[in-house]
Amino acid sequence: MLAELDLSSRIALEDIPEIDLYMDQVIQLFEKKYGSSTRNKEDKVLTKTMINNYAKGKLFFPVKNKKYSREQLILISLIYQLKGGLSIQDIKQTLEGINQRTESGQFELNKFYQSYLKLHEKNIEIFNEDVLKTEQDVKHEVKMLEADEPEELETILLIVSLINISNFYRKTAEKLVDQLAAKKVKKD
Known part of the structure; x- marks a missing residue:
């Protein structure tokens, strides 16, 4: 995937x-x-x-x-x-x-964009490792549930977990945007 x-x-x-x-x-x-x-x-x-x-x-x-x-x-x-x-x-x-x-x-x-592209490549590696680890954590949690249709539960729990992580990153980025705005107001 x-x-x-x-x-x-x-x-x-x-x-x-x-x-x-x-x-x-x-x-x-x-x-x-x-x-x-x-x-x-x-x-x-x-x-x-x-x-x-x-x-x-x-x-x-x-x-x-x-x-x-x-x-x-x-x-x-x-x-x-x-x-x-x-x-x-x-x-x-x-x-x-x-x-x-x-x-x-x-x-x-x-030069700035080239730096972004380097980080982009590193972020792919980090993301791939993180998704695989999260997938293993999800499998472990679903196994503990001893539920019927574990594949569906694994998929749902993985979706919820990935969205949760995504929200953490988005909220952090929004805070950084707010800090940029606050610094600009101070300058003006």
């Missing part, structure tokens, strides 16, 4: 062209890289509406001549990763400083 998740799907720096892309090209890039990781084949990774909403919400700095720069593609990739666990407002808060520094030329977004 872990292999089916295709967790290694990502947009590497070498996947992002040096030239600016039109919206349709951006969508094609994301579909090519993340299409296999969607839950259903008909699900879209990214749509024009999503990109327009991200732009209107100021999740990345403004587009010039209807073309998206390499930095904007990196930011859209980060937004894609963040949207699974954070609200649009939290994503905006998280990326606001990076957006400002990147747009003004004070920040090398490429």
